[in-house]
Amino acid sequence: MFKKRPKFVVLWICLIFPILFLGMLAFSSTWRFPTLIPEFKDNSNFELMVSGDASFVMIFLRSVLISITVAIVSVATGFFIAKVIAFHKKRNLLLLLAYFPFALSPVVFAACLNYFFTLFLLSGTTPGVMIAQFIIVFPYAIILFNSHWGSGIIAYEQSAATLGGNAVQRFFRVTLPLSKNMLLIGFFQCFIISWFEFGLTNFIGMGQVKTLTVKVFQYIGEANIHLAAMSSLLLVIPPLLLLWANKKFVLRNY
């Protein structure tokens, strides 16, 4: 493939080089002029990555837990509520409300909500961050699935109903198989939004709930390029896996 199409080589280099560069920076300790490549004096960065409660592994696992939970709950609720909205008399008004969280900056939005999070003792907690992220990911899921329900899938449901399928049978035998790809795409996108969310997470988490995205911003602020690279490297792994899964399980059906 590469011999016949040299453009692929260039494309692959463009894709892989930033990741290799991040890896090089992450595991090096110093990189001073005029050294051509970073120096690897010890494995302190690697130790920091795997040891203790504040290790990157723990932060990575917490970030994965938050994003998976937010994505699953948003997709599951957004899918059904989008159906209700798609056939509601006041569809346009309800859709307009779904766009509301995106009209504000996440930090301004978080500031507006902060009182309630403090009142219910959710500020600075992992469930609090999950709820805060859900508040912006859920409307996105509604907007995404709204077009799906408008695409004629309801006629298939009605057809299954006149053939004798009850609500449960219709869902599992018709709606779910026909919506499988859309649900996967929705999950990927909701996961990515939650994964890279910074403003809301930082504000509601009050610095106590550390996610990888928050860590990256923190290290960049401290001008610590090696630890910023380490957290960035971990940060790109799930999106890359999702990209691969998207290509393997979703795009092959189109």
Next chain:
Amino acid sequence: MLLEIQNIEKKYGEHVILNRVSLRLASNTTMSILGRSGCGKTTLLKIIAGIEQQDAGNIIADNINLNATQIHEREIVYLWQEPLLFPHLTVFENIAFGLRVRKLPKAEIIEKTQRMIQDLGLEGHERKFPNQISGGQKQRVAFGRAIVINPRIILLDEPFGNLDVETRGAMQQLFKQITGTYHLSALFVTHDLKEAVLMGDTYAYMESGNLTVYENRDKFIHDERTGFKNEINFWKEIEKSK
């Protein structure tokens, strides 16, 4: 009487879609309902199927009022203009769908589905998916899927509208043959005069939400609104001009 529709009314806002529509359908007969696009034919069928709700009036089948009966319990199958085959299921599984949701024994499902496939001339296509068969074959599968469950009534909403002339003719013949074999009762909605005459045992004409049911075919074709006379005159003029 198998089906009795009594004074069905439907409005969208101030716009009257169906105005006190009534009809009676006997067992093993097909009623053709002729009407232009937007006259309310589809709404009437959807209300009978339970997909839409009427504002007033009754739907009675086998002396049972179906007004409060859910769609899946009505035993009335609605066929869209599009075949709407489930794209993730094979031809066999599409036809077997209604039998599977009724949880019939496996052997019975296979036997009934195979027989239907033979009757519809679909042998060899059982394992194909809808995107691998032609428009006419898709419509046959849609018929098979509806008929195999032995419904009370089949509602056909311009089912041949998207087919070419040749396939349409073949499908009309097949439908006539199948309705005889399986003793089907059907409401057949179309905007095509010739198709209405060919497919029906009884006839009705719908205009602006008002339904006229005719006692016989003569009265149907002699009503000027159906356009039959215009059609005859058109061909006479063509003949004269030769």
